Amino acid sequence: MSAKPKILVALSGGVDSSVAAAMLVEEGYEVIGATLSFRSPDPAFAERQHCGAKSDFDSIEQLTAKLGIRHYVLDRYHEFESRVLRPSWEAYRSGLTPNPCCLCNPRVKFGELIAFAREQGCLALATGHYARIENGLLRRGRDRNKDQSYFLYRLTPEQLAFLRFPLGGIDKTEVRRRALALGLTVAAGRKESQDACFACDGECFAETLRRLFGELPEPGDFIYNGRKVGRHPGVHCCTIGQRKGLNVALGVPAYVAGIDAVSGEVELVTDEKMLECNAFAVEDLVLHRPLPANCFVQIRYRTPACPASVSVENGRVEVVPETPLRAVTPGQSAVFYDGEYLLGGGIIK
């Protein structure tokens, strides 16, 4: 009779989750693997989706064979559609730029995997995220360049208590080294890049959502200094600070500065100073600790956190960054840190 503690590890087919699984086996856990599938039941979508590619499963197969662990595939497309894709589309169509990943993590990815882990009698769920959990508080991954704590701020205390992040204390080069040492050739050889789970080739994610929900395109005007300078295919394809893909040649780079979902007008500026923001509000809060009057705020993934003064009132945070921030975007997540520790976050108004 095995006395080994049992743990579920989320496997994507990438190096990170593969190495996380191997580390847990080495540590003496009884490891089982699971992968969520968000593949559309509609073949027209499924065949263009990046998620659930054959190479993912080749990689997972190689891993589970090497480690001798069981692997389950959980189809959670419907949950994903109703709890992530639909709300994301509603945000895009109203001129906001949502973080689908921030919604997916607590609502679907971790929610479903934790439920499955409990069913299987596991004591914990492990993933390949670069983040740490200390005393119930999220801490940035040791590899600051790969830190993924930003996307995890909406996880609940109950979810955090059940989670393990084996990669939180090591860096990417070490992960690659271990993958090669383990002979995980498929995973190690894969490209790093990961798009949105539901992304399709040749179009932006929001455009895929529009097709998925059968909405008509609603083109509108680009406005520069009060003049119409071009057309866009719909406000869902525009985000604050965006430069690429506008198809507007003004002789100097132009950036999206404002989106009016009602009129469909998207305002462009050529002076980047116009994108700077001195104060903004954050709502739909998830707070793990009370916010001190001064902390750090991070307004998008891979943008350095900026010192800011904050005040919380009625479920709303007023943020005044120490230096103006570029392209603060409604719908995106603002996440608050005290040094390396994640205090909470919310959605930019």
Next chain:
RNA sequence: AACCCCAUGGUGUAAUGGUAGCACAAAUGAUUUUGGUUCAUUUAGUCCAGGUUCGAAUCCUGGUGGGGUUG
């Protein structure tokens, strides 16, 4: 109707007789578990037909297209 001006990559421009350059846009790649940003690389042009010249985007003639002035 007459006269004047203009015509260069998708857009805006530079080169006034000597290898057609720049910016923006676009494409590709790098980076990235959102959207973006940023970086690198690439693609692509002298309105048409003649003429002068060793050589024409550049000078001449005509045509076409656009703008303007006069009436």
